[in-house]
Amino acid sequence: xxxxxxxxxTSYLAIAFTLSAFLAAIGCSGTSEINDDGAVxxxxxxxxxxxxxxxxxxxxxxxxxxDEQTDDSITEETGGAATINVVAVGDNLVQTRVYExxxxxxxxxxxxxxxxxxxxxxxxxNGDLNIINQETLICGEGYEITGSNYNFNSxxxxxxxxxDIGFNVITICxxxxxxxxxxxxxxxxxxWDDKMEEYPDxxxxxxxRDYVDMQNIRTKEVNGKTVAFLSxxxxxxxxxxxxxxxxxIVYTSQEDVIQSQIEAAKEIADVVIxxxxxxxxxxxxxxxxxxxxxxxKIVEWGADVILGTHSHVAHTMEYITRSDGTQGFxxxxxxxxxxxxxxxxxxxxxxxxxxxxxxxxxxxxxKNVQVSPVxxxxxxxxxxxxxxYPYSMYTDxxxxxxxxxxxxxxxxxSTQIWGMDTIQELFSTSVxxxxxxxx
Numbered sequence: 001x002x003x004x005x006x007x008x009x010t011s012y013l014a015i016a017f018t019l020s021a022f023l024a025a026i027g028c029s030g031t032s033e034i035n036d037d038g039a040v041x042x043x044x045x046x047x048x049x050x051x052x053x054x055x056x057x058x059x060x061x062x063x064x065x066x067d068e069q070t071d072d073s074i075t076e077e078t079g080g081a082a083t084i085n086v087v088a089v090g091d092n093l094v095q096t097r098v099y100e101x102x103x104x105x106x107x108x109x110x111x112x113x114x115x116x117x118x119x120x121x122x123x124x125x126n127g128d129l130n131i132i133n134q135e136t137l138i139c140g141e142g143y144e145i146t147g148s149n150y151n152f153n154s155x156x157x158x159x160x161x162x163x164d165i166g167f168n169v170i171t172i173c174x175x176x177x178x179x180x181x182x183x184x185x186x187x188x189x190x191x192w193d194d195k196m197e198e199y200p201d202x203x204x205x206x207x208x209r210d211y212v213d214m215q216n217i218r219t220k221e222v223n224g225k226t227v228a229f230l231s232x233x234x235x236x237x238x239x240x241x242x243x244x245x246x247x248x249i250v251y252t253s254q255e256d257v258i259q260s261q262i263e264a265a266k267e268i269a270d271v272v273i274x275x276x277x278x279x280x281x282x283x284x285x286x287x288x289x290x291x292x293x294x295x296x297k298i299v300e301w302g303a304d305v306i307l308g309t310h311s312h313v314a315h316t317m318e319y320i321t322r323s324d325g326t327q328g329f330x331x332x333x334x335x336x337x338x339x340x341x342x343x344x345x346x347x348x349x350x351x352x353x354x355x356x357x358x359x360x361x362x363x364x365x366x367k368n369v370q371v372s373p374v375x376x377x378x379x380x381x382x383x384x385x386x387x388x389y390p391y392s393m394y395t396d397x398x399x400x401x402x403x404x405x406x407x408x409x410x411x412x413x414s415t416q417i418w419g420m421d422t423i424q425e426l427f428s429t430s431v432x433x434x435x436x437x438x439x
Contacts, residue, residue: 082223083367084271084356087127089374090309090334090349091135091174092162094154096147097340097378101386102157114161117338121374121388124351125166128222132167132337133275133309134159139180139187147340150237152179159195163202169220173206173231174277174310177249178239185247206231206275208248217265225358228269230261230303233277234310252278252293259301266302270358274303277310279333282343282411284430286315286332295320299328304356304364306330312341314350314430317371329354329366335430338376340383342407343415347376348426351390353437370437373427381406391427392439396420 098117103109105116136152137143143153162170172192177185185207192204208214218229234252241247250257265272276298279290294306299320308315308331315333322328335349354369373391378384380403389398399419410416428436 080360082225082358084129084222084225084227084358085127086129086131086273086305086352086354086356087125087166088129088131088307088331088334088352089133089337090314091133091312091339092158092337093135093312093339093341094147094152094158095340097383097386098338099145099147099155099158101378101384102155102161104385112155112157114155114158115164117387118161118165119387120393121351121390122165124353124372124390127353129169129220129227129273130167131169131171131273131275131307132162133174133277133307133334134162134170134172135174135176135309137172137176137180137184137188138191139184140191143180143184143187150176150179152176153184156191159191163195163199168202169229170202170204171206171229171231171275172204173233173249173275175233175235175237177207177233178236178241181239182241182245182247203229205229208250210246211248214248214250217261217268219269225270226268227271227273227356228265229273229275230258230265231275231277232258234279252276255293255297258298262298262301262303270362271305271356271364272303273305273307274298275307275309278308279311279315281310281312282346283311284313284315284345290332294330294332299330304328305354305366307352308333312336312339313345314348314373314427316430316432317352317369317435318432319366326363327365329369331371336376337374338386338388340378340386341376342383342404342410344404344418344422345415345426347404348423349374349376350431369435371431371435372437372439373423375423378403381408383407391423394420394423399423 099112102112102114102117106113136154138156138159139153140156145155146153170192172188189207189209196202196204203218203220205218220227232250232252236249241249262272262274279287290308298306300322305328311333312335313333314335317329317331320328320330331350331352334352336346337349339346341347351372351374352369355367357365357367375389375391375394376386377389377398378386379401383403402418404410404418405416407416
């Protein structure tokens with residue numbers, strides 16, 4: 001007989017008590033358990049106020065900054081204080097033409113050389129924490145490689161490639177996690193578990209094996225400080241887990257769960273970073289729902305940084321002041337990291353570089369926020385030789401050779417316009433001047 005939700009939750013709690021005692025005995029690192037008093041099942045009832053269905057605001061969201069940018073970055077831990085340098089990018093959207101470019105540049109014609117796609121950007125992935133949203137599943141053997149139509153599964157070489165270029169925090173909570181169903185998501189978790197065993201410095205976060213696993217907050221020790229990571233998605237493309245599934249995905253509408261997790265994370269970590277896969281695609285607009293969730297809730301509850309993704313367009317960013325006068329920071333969307341999209345606003349992403357400063361009293365501030373463009377380049381209307389360039393390496397010659405003007409799948413003629421002036425105009429639309437880095 002299938003258990004009722006109450007019986008299932010009760011069974012999970014019993015398992016949680018047993019597991020927590022075991023974990024305490026063995027001194028398990030990398031996760032920290034939420035106190036059972038604050039634990040809420042991910043399938044519990046949620047508040048009526050969601051972040052998804054809010055009215056849009058102006059094309060460029062207003063940005064505010066009450067915290068002065070500093071010129072010098074502290075790099076050493078002194079007297080209990082520490083600075084953590086963070087590099088963050090948006091959606092690693094490995095569509096068909098992306099992995100075909102990797103295949104075309106392999107030595108044997110059968111494997112995938114993603115190094116070709118990413119090599120120009122690798123020198124910039126040099127923070128203490130390097131964070132990426134892995135938009136597509138990597139399910140491994142037995143699953144077809146696919147790259148379109150809400151049906152994404154990337155080659156296994158992709159995971160090694162993004163780790164090799166320096167990413168050490170990989171979030172997988174996004175709208176594509178159920179593209180291959182429950183079994184595909186389980187296989188993807190197996191894949192990343194193997195990678196974390198192979199690369200001990202790498203943390204993959206965002207999806208939980210079950211309710212007990214959801215109580216274990218993912219953390220990393222960086223420069224003597226503990227950093228916690230939490231991840232939420234607005235939707236999963238209309239797919240849902242079976243009623244009897246033990247896997248847990250936390251949605252942005254589950255505000256009671258989010259608050260509980262953030263408050264628990266604050267108890268065991270010096271810094272809390274939240275990733276939110278949210279908002280509307282292909283627009284510079286930040287919705288009122290996103291602003292409310294960020295400003296009135298997530299930061300107020302204790303998150304220090306929000307890294308937004310999903311829009312495939314670079315969005316604005318701002319400091320948020322809490323009711324006690326302290327501040328957090330939100331990047332509403334970092335846009336695409338890599339993709340095979342064919343509108344000009346989709347192929348300019350954000351690379352964010354900033355410092356998290358923890359003072360001697362445990363106060364956290366975000367300093368030295370610098371955001372630079374990352375450009376997806378391809379050579380013709382067929383998107384041949386698709387690869388990334390930082391703006392610092394981009395030239396008029398590359399711009400004039402871009403295949404975008406010849407793509408038949410672009411939304412309109414206006415979105416096929418390309419050049420250095422276009423890059424500067426579009427990037428300036430989303431990124432406030434005080435944060436822009438053209439270097």
